Amino acid sequence: MLTRKQLLTGTGAAALAATLPGGRAEAQAPVTLDVVHAYPSFARFFAPIAEEFTKAHPNIRIAFRQIMPNYDELHQSLLRGALTNQLPDVTFSGFNRLPELARTLAARNQIVDLGPLIAAEGATWAAENFSPRMLALGKVDGRQFGMPFNASSPIAYYNPELVARAGGNPDAFPDSWEGVIALAARIKQTTPSAMGVSYYINSFDSDWLWQALVQQGGGRMLSPDGKIVTFGDAAGLAAVRLARRFVAECGMELIGADQNRQQFATGGIGIIFDSPARLAVITGLVGGRFPLRTSPFPITDKQNGGVPTGGNAAVIMARDEAKRRAAWEYVKFSGGPLAQKIAVEMTGYLPTNLRATGPEFLGSFYQQNPNARAAAAQADRSLPWEDYGANGPRIHRAQQELLTSIMRADITPEAGLARMVEQTTALMRSA
Amino acid sequence: MSAHSPQARMEARWGAMFAAPALLLILTILLAPVAVLIALSVTDYRLGAIAVRLVGLDNYAAMLADPVFQRSLRNTLLYVAFVLPAAVFGGLGIALLVHARIRTRTVYEVIYFLPVTSTLVAMATVWQFMLHPALGPVTPLALSLGFGRIDLLNDPDLALATLALIGIWQLIGFNMVLFLAGLSAIPRELYEAAALDGARYGADRFLRVTWPMLGPTTMFVTVTSTVTAFKVFDTVVVLTRGGPLGSTETLLYILYLEGFQYFRMGYAAAMTVVLLVFLAGLSILQARVIEPRVHYA
Amino acid sequence: MRESGGVRPGRVLGGIAAHAVLATGAVVMLAPFAWMLLTSIRPPEEVFGAVFDPIPSRFAGLENYGQALGASNLPRAMLNGVIVCCGILAVQLLTAIPAAYALARLRFRGREPLFGLVLFGLCIPIQVPALPLYIALADLRLLDTYFALMMPFFLTVFGLFLFRQSFRTYPEEILQAARLDGMSEFEIVWRLATPAALPAIAAFSVFSVVAHWNDLYWPLIVVTSSERATPALGILAFRDAETGGNYGALMAAAALITGPMIAGFLLARRAFVRGITMTGVR
DSSP, X not given: OOXXXXXXXXXXXXXXXXXXXXXXXXXXXXXXXXXXXXXXXXXXXXXXXXXXXXXXXXXXXXXXXXXXXXXXXXXXXXXHHHHHTOOOSEEEEEGGGHHHHHHHHHHTTOSOOHHHHHHTTOTTHHHHHOOHHHHHTTEETTEEOXXXXXXXXXXXXXXXXXXXHTXXXXXXXXXXXXXXXXXXXXXXXXXXTSEEEEXXXXXXXXXXXXXXXXXXXXXXXBOTTSXXXXXXXXXXXXXXXXXXXXXXXXXXXXXXXXXXXXXXXXXOEEEEEEOGGGHHHHHHHHTTSSOOEEEEXXXXXXXXOOXXXXXXXXXXXXXXHHHHHHHHHHHHHHTSHHHHHHHHHHHOOBOSSGGGGSIIXXXXXXXXXXXXXXXXXXXXXXXXXOOOOTTHHHHHHHHHHHHHHHHTTSSOXXXXXXXXXXXXXXXXXXX | OOTTSHHHHHHHHHHHHHHHHHHHHIIIIIIHHHHHHHHHTTBOOOTTOSOOOBOTTHHHHHHHHOHHHHHHHHHHHHXXXXXXXXXXXXXXXXXXXXXXXXXXXXXXXXXXXXXXHSOHHHHHHHHHHHTOTTTSSHHHHHHHTTOOSXXXXXXXXXXXHHHHHHHHHHHHXXXXXXXXXXXXXXXXXXXXXXXXXXXXXXXXXXXXXXXXHTHHHHHHHHHHHHHHHHTOOHHIIIIITTOXXXXXXXXXXXXXXXXXXXXXXXXXXXXXXXXXXXXXXXXHHHHHHTGGGOOOO | OOXXXXXXXXXXXXXXXXXXXXXXXXXXXXXXXXXXXXXHTSOHHHHTSOTTOOSOSSOOHHHHHHHHHHSXXXXXXXXXXXXXXXXXXXXXXXXXHHHHHHHHHOOOTTHHHHHHHHHHHHTOOTTTTHHHHHHHHHHTTOTTSHHHHHGGGSOOHHHHHHHHHHHHTSOHHHHHHHHHTTOOHHHIIIIIIHHHTXXXXXXXXXXXXXXXXXXXXXXXXXXXXXXXXXXXXXXXXXXXXXXXXXHHHXXXXXXHHHHHHHHHHHHHHHHHHHHHHHTTOO
8 A cells, every 4th residue: 555655755756757848758658557357258368368468569568457257347436436536547338238337437537538549549440440439339429438349149059969859950050930930949849958049048148139029129228318118019919929939949057157168068959149258158069079060140030130239348448648659459359450469369249340250360260160150240230239217227137037027927028018117117217 | 459549540640531432432333223123123214315204013024924024034044053063163273283282283274274364255266166057077076975966055954954065165274273272271180180080082181181171162163153144245245146046135235225226225124134133142141151261361 | 060870771762862863963063064075076077966975086176276276365264364363362362361350359439330331232243233343444545455354353352251251260379379478469360360361262252253254244345455365255256257157176275275274273272161160050
C-alpha cells in the first residue's frame, strides 16, 4: 500500500516529466495497462495476444487482474469498480452488458468514446477492417464505446455416429427445429442410454441460449427502445414449447452445463448447442471417441430470425493520457488480423476483423478445421444480445428458474411464459 | 488486598493496558460494523450511491414478502435441522467408539478429522466429480445397491440433502475431537462409583455418568455446529449456485448476491441483521448455560 | 477409558461391531481423498472411463501436477495463503494473549463487560460485519490488498476465550511469587504464562491457520486481482478455467491446495489434541 506522500511525489514526478521539453517522455516511459476479462479459459488467447502486443510495443506491459468467472460477474465488478474508483484501464465487456456499462460510465465520465480514435486512423481504416454490422455491436446510443473483440453465435455440436445410427444424414444437419426434434427423438429411440438432444437453458451461465431460441423464430426480447418486454409473443411461446419438447420427446435430462458437455463428449448425448468458443475444449474432451461435427444454428424465420451475438468488446476506461494512448494501441491490436487469428485458432470464435479471413491469416486454418466454419457461416445472421439493464443478473436467475419449471412440466409453457414476462417486467422496473 | 490499594490500582492499570488492543479490535471489527449494519438496514443505500434515503422498516417488510428470501430462510433452517442432529450425535457416537479403542484410536482420530482440515472448496470439486450423474462413481454405486437412477445434485428434491451430507462429512470429525476431549476429562472414580451403585452396563454408565458430565461439551458442540451450519456457503458456490430451482439458495448465499453482486446494501444489511439475531440468540443461550458449568482442574 | 476386566464374548462382539461401524465411517470419510488422488494420476482420456478400475494404464501424475502448478495461479495462491495466515496469526496472538491474561488473572474495570463482549462475538462469524467492513475498505481504497484480506480476522474472540480458559488454570502462587520477585506484569505474561499455555496456543494456531487458508467468503469479496488470490480462490479459478477439460489436473490442483493443511495437521496433532484437552471445554 502506498503512502499518500509516495503517491503525491510519484504523481508529481510524472507530471514534471511530462512537461519537460522533448516531452516524448510518456511515449518512452513504460506503461502498464491494467486489464480485466471474463472466463478463465480465455487466458489461452488473451495471454499470447498480450505477448505479441508487447513484442510490437515494448514499452507497454499488459497486467491481467483476477479473471472473472463470467460476463455477469465481470459486469458487477466493473460497476463496483466505477463506484470505488477501482476501474481497470481496459476491459472486455460482454456485448449484452455493454449498453448498461457504457451508459453508467459515460454519465460519470469514466469511459472513452472510440469514435474519434477510429476516425483519426484515416478515412478507410474502419471500412477495410470491420463490417458495419460488426462495429454496430459495439455502439451504444450511436456512440462507439466498444471495439468488438470476440464475436460468436451459438452453433450445434453433434455426434455423427449417433445421428447415422438414428437414420439421419451426418452431412446434412437439420436446418429447422422440427427437424432437430425429429432427429433427436430418433436418436433417443435407437440409443436409449443417450439423450437425443440437450438444450441446457436450465443451467447455462447466461440467457444467451434462451435468447437464441426466441430470436431464431423472429422474436425479440425487448422493444427497440429497450423498455418493454416483448418475448411474450408467438415467437416466445414457440420457444418455450420447444424447450418442453426437448425433455418430453427427445430424452433430455436437466443437468448442469459442464455435465452436459462431459456427457456429450463421452457419447451420451446426440446434439448439443453451445458457444463456438468451446470448440477447442469440446474437441479435446471428445478426443478420439467419435468424429465431432458442427453445424450452424437452425433458423425458423429466415427473414427476421437471427442469433444473439455473444462475445465481448474492448472498452477503454483509462483516465491518464499516456495510458489512453497505450490502451488504444492495445485495443487496435486486439481487433487486428493477427490477434483475431490467434483468438479464432484457439477458440473457433468468429473473427471480428475482415482481413483476418485472408489466406495469410486464417485461410489454411479453416481448411484444416472445418468445424470452425459453422460460426463464421453465421456472420450475417448476427443480432445484438439484448440487455435488461441493472437487474440483468437477477432477471436471468428468475427466468432460468421458470424455464426449468417449464421443462420439468411443473408449469405449462403458456403459464410459464406469462409469468416470465411478468417477473422480467417487474424486475426491470425495480432496478 | 483492598480495592483501592496501590497493588490493586497497578493491577487495574496493567489489566486495562493488556486488554486495550483487543478492545480496540472489538470496537472496530465487531461493534462498529454491527451498528452500521443496523443503520444501513433502514436505508435504501446502494454501493456508491450519492443520495441515501431513510426507508424505515421497508427493507424488512420487503424481505418478509419476498418469496426468494422466504425460500432461502426455509432452506437454511432445513439444512441446519438436517445437519445438526447428525453432526452432534454422530460426533458423539464416533467419539464414544473411538474412545474405547486402544491400538486403532489414533488412526481413527486422524481419519475422521481429515475432512475438517481439508479445503472445502477443493473437496467440493472432488464431490462434484464423484456425484456426476453419468461419469462419477456414486451413480453406478447407487445402481448396484438398488437405488435406481438418482441425480443427487440436479434433483431439486435431493440437492439440499446432498449438500447437508457433505456438510456433515466435513463437520463430524471436529465434533468428535471435542467430545473426545470431554470424555478424557471424566474422572474414572465416577465410573467406579457408579459401578458400585449397580450401573455396570454400557447404557447405564452412559446415562448416569458420561452424558451428564458431557453437558457443557455437548452444548458447546451444538452451538458451534449450528453456527457452522448456518454459515453454509462454500458448497453452494462450488456445487449448485443456488439451484436447481432455488432449492439450495441459502440465507448467506442470497445475502452475498444481494450485497456483493446486486449492491443492494440496505437490503442486504437488513438480511444480515436477521442472520445476526439468529446467531446472537444462540450466543446468549451459550453464555447462560456453559459458563457457570465449566469445571477447572 | 476402558475398565479393567476379562475378555467376555459380548465384549469381543461389541468390539467387532464398533470396528465395523468405525471402519465404514472411515471409508466414507476417506473416499473423496482417495478419489482425488487416484484421479490426479490419471491421463485425460481415462478420467471418465471405467469407474471401478483404480489403476490407470498410464501414470500421468507428473503431467497433471505439472499442469496444476504451471498453467494456473496455484503457486501464487498458496504463497498468498502463507502470507495471509501468518500475518493474521501474528496479530491474533499479540493482541489476544495479553488480553486473555488480563481477563483471566487481573481485576480491572470493565472486565466483566469485556468478557461479555467476547462471548457475544463468539457466535458472530465474519459474514456479519463483512458488508460494512467492505464499504469502509472500498472508501479507503484498500480493497484487494493483503491488509484487506487480513484485517477482519485480527480480532479473535475464539482465541480470547480459549486462552482465558487456559490462563485461569495457571497456579496463583507462581504468579504471586513472581510479583514478589519484582517481575513486571508484562514479563509475567510473556515469560511465565505464555509458555505454560503453549498447548492451547498451538491448538489455536492450528485452528486459525486452517480456517484462514481454507476461507472462501471474505477473499471472494475483496480480491479482484490474480496476484492476491488465496488458495480457495486459486482452486476456484482453476476449476472455471478447466470447464471439465482435464479433471486429472483439477484433482491434482485440489490435492495441492488441501495437502499442506493435512500435512501440517498430522505434524501438529499431538500439540493440538493436548491443547484442546487442557483448555477446559468439557
